[in-house]
Structure formats: structure tokens, C-alpha cells
Amino acid sequence: MLSFAILPGLTGLVTINANGSRIPLFSVYVLDANFNQVTAINFTITDGVPVMTKGYTNEAATLWGTRGGHRPLVRPKCGFTGLDCPRPFWEQYGIYVMVGAGLIAILLIVFVILIFYARELQQESKRSLQSGPSTMTADSKLTESNFGEYEICFLENNAVLTKTYPAVGLTDNDKSIFPQMRKLDHDNVNRFIGLSIDGSEYIAIWRMCSRGTLQDLISKGSLWFDPFFMLCIMRDIAEASRQDALHITVIGYSIPTKLDYWLSRSSLFKLLFGLLWLAPEHLRSPETSVKKSKEGDIYSFAIIASEVVTRKAAWNLNERKERIDELLYMLKKGGPAPPRPELNVDGDINVAVLHLIRDCWNERPTDRPNCETLCNMLKTMMPDKKSNLMDHMFNMLEDYTTTLELDVEERTKQLHEEKKKADILLGKMLPRQVADRLKLGQAVEPESFDSVTVFFSDVVKFTQLAAKCTAFQVVNLLNDLYNGFDSIIEEHSVYKVESIGDGYLCVSGLPVRNGSTHIKEIAELSLSFMKFVDEFRIAALPKERVQLRIGLNSGPCVAGVVGLSMPRYCLFGDTVNTSSRMESNGKAGHIHMSKEAHDLLINEYTADYETQSRGEVIIKGKGVMETFWLIGRRAATSARPPSEVYVKQNTDEKSEQRKDDPTVLAELSTSDKTPPSTPSTVSSNTMYKEYLRSNTVEVS
Structure with missing residues (x-):
């Protein structure tokens, strides 16, 4: 007997054992690298023992072909939660690295700063001068080359003037001169401080005068630079020359070194001397300039004096065609007409001063006046012998103060006038x-x-009137019309809110409250407007007449300022809208009133004004309203007669109303009343105008 049997089944062959039980068969299928189904494993149970049969020989190609031949791990590398992997170094320790690097950088910066600071202190202890910026400006009238060799430095926090020289050997005799120069202290001489020899170049140090040089004073055109002040400067220079305090000496290559700057008695001025200020005889024979020369000092004085009286550089090198070397050659050469600075003076300078300057720069040294004569002549030329420079300056200050006060007073008056104009305009x-x-x-x-x-x-x-005029004529028309309206408004307690084109908006009762008087003010204003346009004539259109349509309404209102760049005082509320409707639904030559305005006018001023009911009218946006006409003021004989337009429209009021005012849809009442017609005695236009003039009540 067979131990099993194989029978065909619905899904394939079925194996039955000897007991009639089905022997289970399990198969595992996978997809290969080409995505084809392949049997990977077969499971059978034989005698209760499962038997596995592999259906592949290459596991990587058969089972894991779609994964690149790699078998998946039994446990993920970072675990099933992903927290088992170690974090990267920068993520774990990055903040500590950055903090440490920052601290190291700060320490390095502090260390470098300390090194530089210590080095700077060491260098500061070795030197006594610290270079500072030059105060000379490029717009000076004098040539910039005159100041190119000088710098402003600081010595022990004090400003000093320095000049560099090539380092040369100094003898004991040379060194003995410096203490003498340092001891030299004169009102008219700039003080020598010392000579620095610690370096590749020598630096001469002089006192710095913060108020500027004589050239600065000349170029700026100082207030004090009047003839008296000029003579005082010239007198101080002459006194310095007489007291052996002013000299120019040349050592070596004709370079001036003894005195480069001059200060006045008040230490206000200093002046740089160059070769152009040197006497011609010294230019021709430099070896003679080592000795003192009073005649050469007089010549130099003349060049300086020419700058003082002309208020500009002596030689005006910027405008001369000769170069400086050519000019020096001409000075050395001399001759009957040697070059000299021009004496073109603008102020009231004594002619004797100019002649004295010319005598001082005479080509022959023996013909020049000596120092004593020069000082005496300058004293005789002083306008006030008893006055000194300080008194003169105080007098000028007083005059200047008085003039300034008058100017301030005048400007203050002008300011007040302009402020008044601005206030009026505002x-x-x-x-x-x-x-x-x-x-x-x-x-x-x-x-x-x-x-x-x-x-x-x-x-x-x-619009029809404007179409018949040019643009300028329209402007003139509105200007004439508005001027008349504005003059009328000024006579009443009425505020003009605005005018837009040919429209006018006015209000009474704000911003100043006036009780119930506002209705009377507006009524008088309306009647005055009507009278004005009756007499108004258009210059460009003499035959045309201007007619107004006026609307009035009374009630509550809100007013306020709107806008920032161009603030405007505006009105808000239904009272404004109703007043606008009264105007737009009115008639030419008529004053249209709402019931509120009419009741207020009649209740307060019953005996003063005459009104007439128009009846009920449909007003756009308002519905049915009873409105009234303001006829005029009551007089002993008659009220204000209607205008010509009203007389023409008296025959058919309703049809004319719809024609002139499209917003009025219908008249709901047949009780409309018309103002009194033109008197029968008026038979012509001329007579009618005369009637208007005689019966219209004047508005006060």
C-alpha cells in the first residue's frame, strides 16, 4: 500500500499521506534583479519533520538582487529608534569650540593692544613732538609755497610751529647761540622755543600764535583793518627794527633763517619772509648779509608795508607773468626802474604813507630813511597823536555795536512787519x-x-459766460467779483469757508458764536450780494449780466481742521448739505431759504425782513420740503424788488424751475407764491434800474 498519494488540486498538486492527511507544502517566492518571480525556498513536512529545500544557489543575486546584493541587517545600525548612533563631533562639542575660540581671540586682541600701547608709550617718552594738522587754508591770497616748510605740532599738549632743516654738525659756537635765542623775549618778535636734534633732520620750534598770521588777517579782510590800524602795524614793525629786534640774515645759499615770523605787540600777527622781501644789495652779495644791515631792514619794512596798505600779497605772484626766479633776477639786476610791488590802495590812505613806502624801498640804500626817521614820520602821520591802538579798537567796537544794534532793530521791525503780513494771510x-x-x-x-x-x-x-471769454478774462472776472464779495464779507460777522470756481461757501455763528444773530448776518450778506451783482458789469462782456443763485439754511454744524500739508477749516453736517440743496434748487436772482432758516429769521427779526413761501418742493436726498424766498428788508414804502430774471420767469414759474433746476422733479403744491412783480410805473430797463437803486435798502 502506498504511503502517500499525489492528486491534482485547484492550486496545484496535493500530497496525501497514508492516514489521508494532506502533507503541507510551503514555498517562498522572491523577485530577482529583473523583477521576475523566483522560488527561493520550499518547505515540506515528512514524518512530522519540516524539510527546507533551497531554490537558489547565489543568495545575493537571487534573494537580494533588488537591494544591490546586500542582505539587510538583523538590527539597524542606529537601532530601531535611531538614537543609538553617536552624534557628530561638531554637533556635540561645537558650542564649546566657538566659545573657546572667541575667548582666545579676545585675549589675542587685548594682548596686541597692550603691546601697541606699551610701544607707543615708549616712543612717546623718546620724542617730545607729535605732528598735528596744518591750519593753513588753500584759499589764502598769499602763495602756498610761503608756508610749505612749516607745520603745526604739539609739544607737551601745546601747539607750536616747527620747521625742518638738514642735519648738519653743530659747533660749540652754534650751540651757544640757541640759549641766547631762547632768552630773547620781545613784544614784536616770535619766541624761539628750541631745536630738536633727535632724528635724521633738525626741527626748529617756535611759539604758535593761534590767531593767525598777518597774511591771514589781510586775506580775510578783517573789520579792524582801517588806515589807523595799518599805521599802527607799520609803526610796530618800525619800532622792532629800531630796537634791533627785526633783521634778515642769510647763511649759506641765501636762505633766510634768523627770523621767519613777526608778531605785533599784541601777538596777533606773524609774517614769513622770503627772498622777495630781502634787500637787492643782499641778493647781489649774499656774503654781506651776514652782517646786520639797517638799510636792508628798511627795504624789508617797505615790502611788508605795501602788503598792509594794499591788503594783498606784495608781489601778487599769481597774476604776474614772471616766475619767481625771473623776478629775483630782475631785483638783483636793478636799474633805473627796478620791479617793485604795486601800491593800488582802495581805502582812504594818506598819500604821504605811500611816498614813505617808495622812499624805503629805494634802490640806493643810502637814500632810504633810517629807523629813527621812519618811526618819527609814522608818528606824525597818525590821525590822533594821543590815541593808541587799543583805544581805537574800543571805539570801533562801540561804533560796530551801535551799528549792529541799529541793524538788529531794523531787521526786527522788518521781521514784525513780515510776521504781520503772514498772520494776515493766515x-x-x-x-x-x-x-x-x-x-x-x-x-x-x-x-x-x-x-x-x-x-x-x-x-x-x-460756463456760458466763461466760454465767451479768454482764460485771462475769466480770471479777471472772478477776481473782480470775488474782491467785491470779500469786501462785503468783511462788513459782517461772517466767515468765508472757501470758494470753488464760481461757488461761494460762507457761514455765520462759527468759529465765534453770536447767538441767533447769525441768521441776520447771512440775510444781510445775501441781500448785499444781490445788490452788488445788480450793479456789477463784466469788462470783457459789457452787455452780459452776472446773476446769483443763493441758498440758506440754519441748524447745528461741526467744524474742524482737516489735513496736515495744507490744513483747511471744513464744515460737516446735514445743515451744510441742506444749504447746498437750497442753492442748487433755487432760481437766478433769488435767495432760497429752508424752513429752519425762515422760522429763525421771522421769529427773531419779524419786522425787519420780508419773505414769501415758495411752497413744497421735492429736494433731492431730502424729500418734500417747504421752502421760502427772502424778498428783502422791510422799508417804509416797499420791499426790495425782484431782479430782472424773476420778472421774466414770473409768467410760468414751474416750467422755468424745471428748466433751470433739473434736481427739482415736481411741485407738489399749487400754492406757490411769486414775489411782487415789477411796478407798473417802470416802463423801460433804465427806469427799472433806477427803481432798484432808489428802493433797495442799503445793508449796513
């Missing part, structure tokens, strides 16, 4: 109370007014 643009608050920088809060009267007016058929 008052025309904004209410005075509002303008004052805005000028003080205060905020203007909106304000509510319980009762005001708003006025709107419009020129009837203005």
Missing part, C-alpha cells in the same frame, strides 16, 4: 483762533455748534 485762510493754536503747535479738536447759518452761492450760467 487769517484769511483759517480762522484766527484756529491759526493761533496751529502756530503754537497745539491740536485743533473738532467743535460742535448748536446753531449756525450756512450760505451757498453760485453764478448762474457761468
Whole structure:
């Protein structure tokens, strides 16, 4: 008997054992690298023992072909949660590295700063001069080359003037001169401080005068530079020359070294001498310049004096065609007409001073005046023998102060006048109370007014009139019309809010409250406007007449300032809108009033004004409203007659109303009343105008 049987089944062959039980067969299928199904493992159970049969020979190619031949790990490298992997070094210790690097960098910076600071202190202890910026400006009238060799430095925190020289050997005789120069202290001589020999070059140190040089004073055109001041400067220079305090000597290659700067008695001025200031005889024979030469000092004085009286550089090298070497050659050569600075003076200089300067730079040294004669002549030329420079300066200060006070007073008056003009102009643009608050920088809060009267007016058929005129004629028309309106407004307690084109917006009762008087003010204003346009004539169109349409309304209103760059005082509220509707639904030559304005006018001023009911009218946005006409003021004989337009429209009021005012849709009442017609006695246009003049009540 067979131990098993193989039978075909629904899904394949089925193996049955001897007991009639099915022997299970399990297979594992995988996809190879080409995604084809391949049997990887077969499981069978024989005698209760499972038997596995591999269906592959190459595990990597068969089982893991889709994974690149790599068998997956039993446990992921970083674990099933991903937390078992070690973190990167920078992620784990990066913050410690950055903090440590920052501390190291700070320590290095502090260390470097300390090194430089210690080195600077060491160098500072070795030197006594620290270079500073030059104070000379490029716009000086004198040549910049005169100052190129000098620098402003600091010695023990004090400004000094220095000049460098080539380092040469100094003998004992040379060194003995420096203490004598240091001891030299004269009002007219700049003080020598010392000579620095610690370096490749020698540095001569002189006292620094912070108030500038004589050249600076000349170039700036000082206030004090008047003839008296010039003579004082020349006198001080002459006194210094007489006292052996002013000399020019040349050592070696004709380079001036003994005195480079001159200071006046008040230590205000210093002047650099160059070869052009040296006497011609010294230029021709440099060896003679070692000795003192009074005649050479007189010549140098003349060159300096020419700068003082002309207020510019002596030789004016910027405008001369000769170069400086050519000019020096001409000076050495001499001759009957040697070159000299020009004496073109602008102020009131004594002619004797100019002649004295010419005598001092005479080509022949023996013909020049000596120091004593020079000083005496300068004293005789002083305008006030008893006055000195300080007294003169004080007098000039007093005069200047007086002039300044007058100028300040005059400018203050002009400022007040301009301020008044600005206030007047601002008052025309904004209410005075509002303008004052805005000028003080205060905020203007909106304000509510319980009762005001708003006025709107419009020129009837203005577009047609403008079409007949040029642009300039339209401007002139509006200007003439508005000038008349503005003059009328100034006579009433009315504020003009704005004018847009041919429209006018006015209000009474704000910003200054006036009780119930505002309705009277607006009524008088309206009647005055009507009278003005009756007599107004257009210059460009003599036959045309200007007609107004006016609307009035009374009620509450809110006013406030709107805008920053161009603030405007604006009105808000239904009272303003209703007043605008009264104007737009009115008629030419008529004053249209709302019931509120009419009741207020009649209740307060019953005997003063005459009104007439227009009836009920449909007003756009308002519905049915009863409105009234303001006829005029009551007089002993008659009220203000209607205008010509009203007479023409009297025959058919309703049809004319719809034609002139499209916003009025219909008249709901047949009780409309018309103003009194033109008197029958008036038979012509001329007579009618005369009637207007005689019966219209003047508005005060």
C-alpha cells in the first residue's frame, strides 16, 4: 500500500499521506534583479519533520538582487529608534569650540593692544613732538609755497610751529647761540622755543600764535583793518627794527633763517619772509648779509608795508607773468626802474604813507630813511597823536555795536512787519483762533455748534459766460467779483469757508458764536450780494449780466481742521448739505431759504425782513420740503424788488424751475407764491434800474 498519494488540486498538486492527511507544502517566492518571480525556498513536512529545500544557489543575486546584493541587517545600525548612533563631533562639542575660540581671540586682541600701547608709550617718552594738522587754508591770497616748510605740532599738549632743516654738525659756537635765542623775549618778535636734534633732520620750534598770521588777517579782510590800524602795524614793525629786534640774515645759499615770523605787540600777527622781501644789495652779495644791515631792514619794512596798505600779497605772484626766479633776477639786476610791488590802495590812505613806502624801498640804500626817521614820520602821520591802538579798537567796537544794534532793530521791525503780513494771510485762510493754536503747535479738536447759518452761492450760467471769454478774462472776472464779495464779507460777522470756481461757501455763528444773530448776518450778506451783482458789469462782456443763485439754511454744524500739508477749516453736517440743496434748487436772482432758516429769521427779526413761501418742493436726498424766498428788508414804502430774471420767469414759474433746476422733479403744491412783480410805473430797463437803486435798502 502506498504511503502517500499525489492528486491534482485547484492550486496545484496535493500530497496525501497514508492516514489521508494532506502533507503541507510551503514555498517562498522572491523577485530577482529583473523583477521576475523566483522560488527561493520550499518547505515540506515528512514524518512530522519540516524539510527546507533551497531554490537558489547565489543568495545575493537571487534573494537580494533588488537591494544591490546586500542582505539587510538583523538590527539597524542606529537601532530601531535611531538614537543609538553617536552624534557628530561638531554637533556635540561645537558650542564649546566657538566659545573657546572667541575667548582666545579676545585675549589675542587685548594682548596686541597692550603691546601697541606699551610701544607707543615708549616712543612717546623718546620724542617730545607729535605732528598735528596744518591750519593753513588753500584759499589764502598769499602763495602756498610761503608756508610749505612749516607745520603745526604739539609739544607737551601745546601747539607750536616747527620747521625742518638738514642735519648738519653743530659747533660749540652754534650751540651757544640757541640759549641766547631762547632768552630773547620781545613784544614784536616770535619766541624761539628750541631745536630738536633727535632724528635724521633738525626741527626748529617756535611759539604758535593761534590767531593767525598777518597774511591771514589781510586775506580775510578783517573789520579792524582801517588806515589807523595799518599805521599802527607799520609803526610796530618800525619800532622792532629800531630796537634791533627785526633783521634778515642769510647763511649759506641765501636762505633766510634768523627770523621767519613777526608778531605785533599784541601777538596777533606773524609774517614769513622770503627772498622777495630781502634787500637787492643782499641778493647781489649774499656774503654781506651776514652782517646786520639797517638799510636792508628798511627795504624789508617797505615790502611788508605795501602788503598792509594794499591788503594783498606784495608781489601778487599769481597774476604776474614772471616766475619767481625771473623776478629775483630782475631785483638783483636793478636799474633805473627796478620791479617793485604795486601800491593800488582802495581805502582812504594818506598819500604821504605811500611816498614813505617808495622812499624805503629805494634802490640806493643810502637814500632810504633810517629807523629813527621812519618811526618819527609814522608818528606824525597818525590821525590822533594821543590815541593808541587799543583805544581805537574800543571805539570801533562801540561804533560796530551801535551799528549792529541799529541793524538788529531794523531787521526786527522788518521781521514784525513780515510776521504781520503772514498772520494776515493766515487769517484769511483759517480762522484766527484756529491759526493761533496751529502756530503754537497745539491740536485743533473738532467743535460742535448748536446753531449756525450756512450760505451757498453760485453764478448762474457761468460756463456760458466763461466760454465767451479768454482764460485771462475769466480770471479777471472772478477776481473782480470775488474782491467785491470779500469786501462785503468783511462788513459782517461772517466767515468765508472757501470758494470753488464760481461757488461761494460762507457761514455765520462759527468759529465765534453770536447767538441767533447769525441768521441776520447771512440775510444781510445775501441781500448785499444781490445788490452788488445788480450793479456789477463784466469788462470783457459789457452787455452780459452776472446773476446769483443763493441758498440758506440754519441748524447745528461741526467744524474742524482737516489735513496736515495744507490744513483747511471744513464744515460737516446735514445743515451744510441742506444749504447746498437750497442753492442748487433755487432760481437766478433769488435767495432760497429752508424752513429752519425762515422760522429763525421771522421769529427773531419779524419786522425787519420780508419773505414769501415758495411752497413744497421735492429736494433731492431730502424729500418734500417747504421752502421760502427772502424778498428783502422791510422799508417804509416797499420791499426790495425782484431782479430782472424773476420778472421774466414770473409768467410760468414751474416750467422755468424745471428748466433751470433739473434736481427739482415736481411741485407738489399749487400754492406757490411769486414775489411782487415789477411796478407798473417802470416802463423801460433804465427806469427799472433806477427803481432798484432808489428802493433797495442799503445793508449796513
